[in-house]
Structures are given as C-alpha cells and as structure tokens.
Amino acid sequence: MAAYSWRGAVLLRTVSRLWQPGPDVAREWMIRLPSLLGCQRRCVSCVAGPAFSGPRLASASRPNGQNSALDCFLGLSQPDNSLPFRVPAVSVHRDEQDLLLVHRPDMPENPRVLRVVLLGAPNAGKSTLSNQLLGRKVFPVSRKVHTTRSQALGVITEKETQVILLDTPGLISPAKQKRHHLELSLLEDPWKSMESADLVVVLVDVSDKWTRNQLSPQLLRCLTQFSQVPSILVMNKVDCLKQKSVLLELTAALTEGVVNGKKLKMRQALHSQPGPHRPSPAAQGPDVQPVRDPQRMGWPHFQEIFMLSALSQEDVKTLKQYLLAQAQPGPWEFHSEVLTSQTPEEICANMIREKLLEYLPKEVPYNIQQKTEVWDEGPSGELVIEQKLLVPKESHMKILIGPKGYLIAQIAQEVGRDLMNIFLCEVQLRLSVKLLK
Structure with a gap:
C-alpha cells in the first residue's frame, strides 16, 4: 500500500505541473487520474522503473479499454478529437524515448x-x-x-x-x-x-x-x-x-x-x-x-x-x-506522443549549452566540453543529473564559476526549470567545473 501511495504522490505532482500549460490540460488529466492510479501495477515502468518492452506495450491497454489513461501514459491511445490539444512531455529515459520513436503511429482514419x-x-x-x-x-x-x-x-x-x-x-x-x-x-x-x-x-x-x-x-x-x-x-x-x-x-x-x-x-x-x-x-x-x-x-x-x-x-x-x-x-511518421527525436541527454546538454552561450563572453562557451556523470532517479522520484563542464583555461574556469559560485549556480537553476517543463517531473541538476588537462 505504501508503494501505491508513493506512486500516487508522484502522479499527483506530475498532474500539478500539467496545470502550468493550462487548466484545460490539467483538468483532462485529473479526470483520467483514477483509472491511472488503478493500473499502477501495469505502468509503473513509465513512472519510475526500467523501460517497458514491446509485448507489454501491445497488451497492457486491452483491459482498460481504448484511450484509457494507461494507453495515454504509454503512448498507445488513438487521438481523441473531443479533447483539447495537449503537448506531450519527453521521457526522461532514453530507452523509452527510443521505443516510442519506432513505435507504430496511432493514426486516425484519415491521417x-x-x-x-x-x-x-x-x-x-x-x-x-x-x-x-x-x-x-x-x-x-x-x-x-x-x-x-x-x-x-x-x-x-x-x-x-x-x-x-x-x-x-x-x-x-x-x-x-x-x-x-x-x-x-x-x-x-x-x-x-x-x-x-x-x-x-x-x-x-x-x-x-x-x-x-x-x-x-x-x-x-x-x-x-x-x-x-x-x-x-x-x-x-x-x-x-x-x-x-x-x-x-x-x-x-x-x-x-x-x-x-x-x-x-x-x-x-x-x-x-x-x-x-x-x-x-x-x-x-x-x-x-x-x-x-x-x-x-x-x-x-x-x-x-x-x-x-x-x-x-x-x-x-x-x-x-x-x-x-x-x-x-498520408501516413504519420511518428506516434502522437512524440514531441522530438532528441534523446533526453541531448536535450539536457543543449539546454546547458544555451545558458553557456548566453552568459559567457566571446569564444569562451564554444570551447567548453560537457560530460554527463550521473543520470538517475532520486529517492523521491526526481530526476538527478550531474554534469561536468571541462574548460581549457583557468581564466575561463573562473569566469564560468563566477564570484562565490553565483554564475554556475544560476545556470544550473535556470536549466533545471527548463528541463522540468520538458520532462514534466522534478529535476535536480548539479554542475561542476574542471580544468581540461
């Protein structure tokens, strides 16, 4: 029971974040929430576990009916024209994102x-x-x-x-x-x-x-x-x-x-x-x-x-x-739950590079190398990311860190907010700076 309560809390946090794009989107998910909570045993991998497999994708939705919340969460539901337009989130797991990209598109009758x-x-x-x-x-x-x-x-x-x-x-x-x-x-x-x-x-x-x-x-x-x-x-x-x-x-x-x-x-x-x-x-x-x-x-x-x-x-x-x-x-190329072909790691690296370009002068941001050290789930279901920024010069290192570490902390905070809006989950981003030898 404790496990179900925890998963329910994770889902409630997700739904609360969905209110940011608009109350209509959040209301749609609140209506579907009871059936989603009722099928946690089947779709726990979408929330916190390893990637789901092909056979589970093919069979999981049948007991819940067409367009069930589980279908929507797994990316299997047929588009419902009566519902308001909803922008899908990007999965935090690369294997789930890869699986969705190659999954059969859920096309309507006249695509x-x-x-x-x-x-x-x-x-x-x-x-x-x-x-x-x-x-x-x-x-x-x-x-x-x-x-x-x-x-x-x-x-x-x-x-x-x-x-x-x-x-x-x-x-x-x-x-x-x-x-x-x-x-x-x-x-x-x-x-x-x-x-x-x-x-x-x-x-x-x-x-x-x-x-x-x-x-x-x-x-x-x-x-x-x-x-x-x-x-x-x-x-x-x-x-x-x-x-x-x-x-x-x-x-x-x-x-x-x-x-x-x-x-x-x-x-x-x-x-x-x-x-x-x-x-x-x-x-x-x-x-x-x-x-x-x-x-x-x-x-x-x-x-x-x-x-x-x-x-x-x-x-x-x-x-x-x-x-x-x-x-x-003509036939669709992608499932309706696909928003981008980028991997979650690529999105994260690009968002960090965006801030480096924004805040660092001249050629400094173009010479920084990025290396992801940690990409994992935290104890409360949040996404924990640790990335190391490698700089070629000590002077560049000081610029990037900023006085009392203010700049690097600000970059991590802003990128974290962007990633939460992309993945629709809590994100804890930690950035460290190291001199490239």
Missing part, C-alpha cells in the same frame, strides 16, 4: 502529414519559432550564432494532422565553415533536410538592418536547387521595428515583387532604393558567392508571406494553422 524545413541565416530565430510551434521548449535558443549545431526534429500532432519540423543550423558558406573550424553538420544538414521537405519556411530577421534586405547567396542557392519544393517567407522580429513602413520595402526586395505568381501592388516600395539597408562590407566579403544572377536579392516563388514575432503566441498560432492546413493525406 494527414507535412514535413517542414526551417531555413535562414544564423540567429534568425528558427529555434525560437520551432519551440513556439511545438508548444514546449525543446530546442536551445541564444542570441549568439550557431546555437543549433545539427538538424533537430520536432513533431506537432493535432487531431488527424501531423507536422514534422526540421530545425536546421543557420546556412553558412564552405569558406566560413573552414575558416572558423565549424562542424560539418552546420554546412550539410540544411541541404540534407531539403531532400525530404514538403514545404520550406524561409526565416528572415527584419531587425538586422545589415542583412534583412536580401536573402543570402547560400539560401538562394538552396532554394534554386530545390525549386520544386513550395516555400513561404516568414519575416521575424517585426516587433523590433520602429517604422513598420520598412516592411513594404523588405517585402518587395525579398520577393522580387512577386508572391504566389502575382505581382505585388507596391510601386513605391518596388522603386525604392536599399539606401541605409545596404549590406555591411562584412556581408559582402569573400563568403558571398553569386547564384546565377549576381544581382538577385530575393526569391520570386514564395507562396505566402507572414510577418510576425516568434515570441508572440497569437502570431505563431496563425502560422501554425497555415502549416496544419497545408498537410496532405
């Missing part, structure tokens, strides 16, 4: 699917937009460039529709990749993603006056090579513009005055000169390579234009509804 690739310059806001579309932060976000180091996958499942988001690294040139000794994934992943794309979302940071009035040569080359893939333009960070009239000029330049095969009726904007928006000398350096027409600045084949702030839920909701509407009949 629809869309694979979306997000392209843009470094720091255009692709990861921020992806997180907002998903409804939960699973991708790292930083004001520094190259926060996303490789392709990351997110899944939106609503009713009969599944949208797969491919958040790619910012497009860079081979010369820049070689000069700064960057990972090859930053150069290759955006191109690989295009091979399976149904739709391309081109993101432009309109707050950057040096780059906003033209698409990069690398981006134009990518769009040209995969011209058969439909594309839309998303002008991000419009909330940062003091003069909204600038958007007319930018729209004319980035689309070459053509959207969905029709010329835009903006004569003044079409005839305006770039003026103060001309790219900086740095942007016109050796990395710039022509794409057929060296004068080309935009892409005249966008189907739609969206002007938004990736931080605005209302703005993102409009884009999300458009993506859901673009989905075509």
Whole structure:
C-alpha cells in the first residue's frame, strides 16, 4: 500500500505541473487520474522503473479499454478529437524515448502529414519559432550564432494532422565553415533536410538592418536547387521595428515583387532604393558567392508571406494553422506522443549549452566540453543529473564559476526549470567545473 501511495504522490505532482500549460490540460488529466492510479501495477515502468518492452506495450491497454489513461501514459491511445490539444512531455529515459520513436503511429482514419524545413541565416530565430510551434521548449535558443549545431526534429500532432519540423543550423558558406573550424553538420544538414521537405519556411530577421534586405547567396542557392519544393517567407522580429513602413520595402526586395505568381501592388516600395539597408562590407566579403544572377536579392516563388514575432503566441498560432492546413493525406511518421527525436541527454546538454552561450563572453562557451556523470532517479522520484563542464583555461574556469559560485549556480537553476517543463517531473541538476588537462 505504501508503494501505491508513493506512486500516487508522484502522479499527483506530475498532474500539478500539467496545470502550468493550462487548466484545460490539467483538468483532462485529473479526470483520467483514477483509472491511472488503478493500473499502477501495469505502468509503473513509465513512472519510475526500467523501460517497458514491446509485448507489454501491445497488451497492457486491452483491459482498460481504448484511450484509457494507461494507453495515454504509454503512448498507445488513438487521438481523441473531443479533447483539447495537449503537448506531450519527453521521457526522461532514453530507452523509452527510443521505443516510442519506432513505435507504430496511432493514426486516425484519415491521417494527414507535412514535413517542414526551417531555413535562414544564423540567429534568425528558427529555434525560437520551432519551440513556439511545438508548444514546449525543446530546442536551445541564444542570441549568439550557431546555437543549433545539427538538424533537430520536432513533431506537432493535432487531431488527424501531423507536422514534422526540421530545425536546421543557420546556412553558412564552405569558406566560413573552414575558416572558423565549424562542424560539418552546420554546412550539410540544411541541404540534407531539403531532400525530404514538403514545404520550406524561409526565416528572415527584419531587425538586422545589415542583412534583412536580401536573402543570402547560400539560401538562394538552396532554394534554386530545390525549386520544386513550395516555400513561404516568414519575416521575424517585426516587433523590433520602429517604422513598420520598412516592411513594404523588405517585402518587395525579398520577393522580387512577386508572391504566389502575382505581382505585388507596391510601386513605391518596388522603386525604392536599399539606401541605409545596404549590406555591411562584412556581408559582402569573400563568403558571398553569386547564384546565377549576381544581382538577385530575393526569391520570386514564395507562396505566402507572414510577418510576425516568434515570441508572440497569437502570431505563431496563425502560422501554425497555415502549416496544419497545408498537410496532405498520408501516413504519420511518428506516434502522437512524440514531441522530438532528441534523446533526453541531448536535450539536457543543449539546454546547458544555451545558458553557456548566453552568459559567457566571446569564444569562451564554444570551447567548453560537457560530460554527463550521473543520470538517475532520486529517492523521491526526481530526476538527478550531474554534469561536468571541462574548460581549457583557468581564466575561463573562473569566469564560468563566477564570484562565490553565483554564475554556475544560476545556470544550473535556470536549466533545471527548463528541463522540468520538458520532462514534466522534478529535476535536480548539479554542475561542476574542471580544468581540461
């Protein structure tokens, strides 16, 4: 009986955390809680034990009926269109996450699917937009460039529709990749993603006056090579513009005055000169390579234009509804309980790296190595993580620790909060710093 009480307490803590996304979500789980508590013997592995096996997945739900709480917890239930949209959490166990990724999708009768690739310059806001579309932060976000180091996958499942988001690294040139000794994934992943794309979302940071009035040569080359893939333009960070009239000029330049095969009726904007928006000398350096027409600045084949702030839920909701509407009949690729293809350890490492990029100056965060020492369940059911941060210089070590250990403690606290919102469980994160020998 004591074991059941303890497990019930863990579940109650989980449900209480579900109130954060909204009372409707929490209310849904509170209604299902009695049946969930009644089948603890079958689903204890989901809460605190080792990974469940295939046969248990196949048979566990039958005694409880279709769409039982156990089914939902194991990720077996069929989508119920009468329930409000719920953003799934990520499992803290890698083997459970791996099993869910390969599990047969719980498709409705008329499934629809869309694979979306997000392209843009470094720091255009692709990861921020992806997180907002998903409804939960699973991708790292930083004001520094190259926060996303490789392709990351997110899944939106609503009713009969599944949208797969491919958040790619910012497009860079081979010369820049070689000069700064960057990972090859930053150069290759955006191109690989295009091979399976149904739709391309081109993101432009309109707050950057040096780059906003033209698409990069690398981006134009990518769009040209995969011209058969439909594309839309998303002008991000419009909330940062003091003069909204600038958007007319930018729209004319980035689309070459053509959207969905029709010329835009903006004569003044079409005839305006770039003026103060001309790219900086740095942007016109050796990395710039022509794409057929060296004068080309935009892409005249966008189907739609969206002007938004990736931080605005209302703005993102409009884009999300458009993506859901673009989905075509076809089989789902993932179970409805899948939110991302990343392992829990990868998510944790990325969230820590996000804070390192945010708080540490210049090149310091890029030279830090991360090593997970402990990933286990604590005595009260919480997730205990211990990660060691290896730094190459003693001066970097002092910067990272901060006065009286304040900075490293703050990073651990903030990452811990992010992880609790991802895993929907208590997280105890401990960070230590060691000099790399």
